Amino acid sequence: MRVVEIRTLLTECLRHAPGKTWLLLILTPLRAITPGLTALGLQWIVDGALSGSRPLLIGGALCAATAGAFVLAGSRVIEVQAGLLGGDAGTVLDRRIIRWCATLPTIAHLEDSESLRRIEQIRGLGGRTVVTGMSVLNVVQSGLWLVITAILLAWVHPVLLVLPLFAVPSMLLTRTASRRTEAARAETAERNRAEQHLFTTITEANSAKELRLGTSGAHAAAIARRLREERTAIIWRTTLAVGGLTLIGSLVFVVAFIGALFLTAQLALSGVVSPGALLLVATLGGQIRGQLDLLTNAITRSARGLTMVGHYLWLRDLYAASTSGTLSPPDRLRDGIALSGVDFSYGGPPVLHGIDLRLPAGATVALVGDHGSGKTTLVKLLCGFHRPTAGTITVDGTPLTEMDPAGWRERVTSAFQDFSRFPFLAREAVGVGDVPRMHEIAEAAEKGGAAQVFARLPEGEETRLGKALGDGVELSGGQWQKIALSRAFMRSMPLLAVLDEPTAALDAASEYEVYQRYAEAAQEWQRATGGITLLVSHRFATIRMADLIVVLDGGRIIESGTHAELIDRAGRYARLYDLQASAYQ
Numbered sequence: 001m002r003v004v005e006i007r008t009l010l011t012e013c014l015r016h017a018p019g020k021t022w023l024l025l026i027l028t029p030l031r032a033i034t035p036g037l038t039a040l041g042l043q044w045i046v047d048g049a050l051s052g053s054r055p056l057l058i059g060g061a062l063c064a065a066t067a068g069a070f071v072l073a074g075s076r077v078i079e080v081q082a083g084l085l086g087g088d089a090g091t092v093l094d095r096r097i098i099r100w101c102a103t104l105p106t107i108a109h110l111e112d113s114e115s116l117r118r119i120e121q122i123r124g125l126g127g128r129t130v131v132t133g134m135s136v137l138n139v140v141q142s143g144l145w146l147v148i149t150a151i152l153l154a155w156v157h158p159v160l161l162v163l164p165l166f167a168v169p170s171m172l173l174t175r176t177a178s179r180r181t182e183a184a185r186a187e188t189a190e191r192n193r194a195e196q197h198l199f200t201t202i203t204e205a206n207s208a209k210e211l212r213l214g215t216s217g218a219h220a221a222a223i224a225r226r227l228r229e230e231r232t233a234i235i236w237r238t239t240l241a242v243g244g245l246t247l248i249g250s251l252v253f254v255v256a257f258i259g260a261l262f263l264t265a266q267l268a269l270s271g272v273v274s275p276g277a278l279l280l281v282a283t284l285g286g287q288i289r290g291q292l293d294l295l296t297n298a299i300t301r302s303a304r305g306l307t308m309v310g311h312y313l314w315l316r317d318l319y320a321a322s323t324s325g326t327l328s329p330p331d332r333l334r335d336g337i338a339l340s341g342v343d344f345s346y347g348g349p350p351v352l353h354g355i356d357l358r359l360p361a362g363a364t365v366a367l368v369g370d371h372g373s374g375k376t377t378l379v380k381l382l383c384g385f386h387r388p389t390a391g392t393i394t395v396d397g398t399p400l401t402e403m404d405p406a407g408w409r410e411r412v413t414s415a416f417q418d419f420s421r422f423p424f425l426a427r428e429a430v431g432v433g434d435v436p437r438m439h440e441i442a443e444a445a446e447k448g449g450a451a452q453v454f455a456r457l458p459e460g461e462e463t464r465l466g467k468a469l470g471d472g473v474e475l476s477g478g479q480w481q482k483i484a485l486s487r488a489f490m491r492s493m494p495l496l497a498v499l500d501e502p503t504a505a506l507d508a509a510s511e512y513e514v515y516q517r518y519a520e521a522a523q524e525w526q527r528a529t530g531g532i533t534l535l536v537s538h539r540f541a542t543i544r545m546a547d548l549i550v551v552l553d554g555g556r557i558i559e560s561g562t563h564a565e566l567i568d569r570a571g572r573y574a575r576l577y578d579l580q581a582s583a584y585q
């Protein structure tokens with residue numbers, strides 16, 4: 001039993017639409033008495049007619065009519081109320097889910113396939129809120145119906161009590177079948193997502209060049225075909241198994257039902273029960289399978305819906321845990337940012353080990369290392385996108401986890417190698433770097449190089465970029481980078497400014513120039529706020545400008561110091577520096 005999930009659902013419905021919820025809570029289980037009332041009514045009508053008893057005939061007709069009226073009117077009321085409740089509570093839940101997904105400060109859930117699967121399943125929760133709630137109520141209704149049916153059958157003859165038992169194997173097999181369907185759904189969801197991702201990659205302008213020049217296009221198409229074939233095989237296997245299981249279950253019950261009718265007919269012939277009892281048993285017995293199907297469907301639907309509610313609770317807890325910090329970041333850094341014993345893993349083997357590092361206030365720090373050595377991961381931890389698996393990060397002595405993530409993010413600016421290509425107007429693509437100051441882009445556009453890009457656009461900064469939101473102008477890789485860099489310049493007083501290879505598409509001279517310009521601009525706010533600039537680059541002309549250089553290898557810090565100190569030490573940094581210098585000679 002998923003008590004927590006059911007309680008959450010009930011609480012949400014009662015909070016947003018108490019009247020409709022109470023009405024459904026009362027009316028739905030009441031539906032359980034209608035089939036029994038109909039069967040009893042029919043028996044009395046037959047017995048009344050055969051014995052000439054007017055009260056029995058009228059009583060039977062009243063019973064059957066009341067049950068019929070309730071089925072018609074009650075079900076309509078339930079349907080309408082459930083629809084309205086779905087609108088009320090479902091909309092609130094959907095809005096909340098979107099807000100949590102959009103504002104969750106950490107990004108671990110977007111880099112892990114299990115979390116992505118959960119998020120994909122949560123997406124439809126709003127629309128399914130009432131379906132799930134009604135399914136839970138239908139389980140209660142069908143359970144009650146079963147009890148009433150058992151009492152009526154036992155009243156005819158105690159042996160008939162075993163009839164519903166013969167429907168149990170059928171029910172269990174149907175449940176097994178629906179579990180298999182559920183498992184197949186989960187198994188195909190991941191392939192479906194991978195297939196969609198491949199389709200997007202194949203049809204995106206960005207990847208078109210590589211796909212056409214290399215053999216990766218054919219490779220991607222082959223993977224998509226394999227995923228589709230695997231998906232179809234899973235669906236076929238499941239459909240066959242599910243069909244076989246439900247057929248066996250149905251056959252068992254049909255044999256038992258025929259036996260029950262035969263027994264009642266014998267009892268009626270020998271005068272032990274009235275002839276009307278045969279109609280009662282036929283009516284109730286004929287409904288057992290259908291009602292048990294309703295029960296198993298209701299169980300399956302509630303299980304699926306409650307799994308979604310479970311995912312919703314997971315997202316809620318994730319959101320609560322990652323936004324638990326409340327402290328505001330300092331106005332200015334006095335000491336700096338310190339990492340102590342920091343380990344990190346993306347779920348597999350650790351990618352950062354025992355990082356002890358102090359980034360002094362007002363300094364420019366460069367991270368150096370081979371591809372995959374952990375530079376971007378370290379940057380992501382400092383931005384608060386991930387939390388360390390062990391160890392602490394403190395800002396002027398305050399743990400980052402205790403800080404309000406939104407507040408910290410407002411004091412961090414960043415430009416990444418995999419920067420976003422926002423399909424907005426050119427000025428907006430820069431301005432979103434600091435939404436409250438969105439219209440003051442001139443300085444940032446100048447410093448980051450976007451001003452040069454604007455000058456070449458047909459409608460200047462009013463030009464729409466990219467093709468995703470209309471027929472905009474497509475930019476070159478370097479031009480997009482200048483837009484991204486300018487966006488990073490929008491925050492005027494950051495405590496941490498990250499430049500993680502945002503200039504990789506520029507040549508070495510242009511990168512040097514950009515960083516020079518950046519360093520000049522940074523001096524002002526570094527003095528004013530004690531802010532730290534964190535550079536990630538593979539180019540030593542840029543790296544050597546930093547006050548502190550940190551060399552990473554396999555997720556560990558192997559050297560740190562100024563350029564001069566590291567050259568004197570003649571270690572890894574000095575060797576890499578010599579290698580690059582000799583390549584330029």
Ligand SMILES: Nc1ncnc2c1ncn2[C@@H]1O[C@H](COP(=O)(O)OP(=O)(O)OP(=O)(O)O)[C@@H](O)[C@H]1O
Pocket residue numbers: 111346351369370371372373374375376377378
């Ligand atoms: N989202 C992720 N999920 C799982 N593993 C990841 C993820 N991102 C990075 N890694 C792994 O973490 C390690 C460090 O990666 P990271 O991106 O931090 O390296 P890097 O030094 O920035 O590399 P580069 O110079 O190529 O940008 C690598 O082994 C990489 O495979």
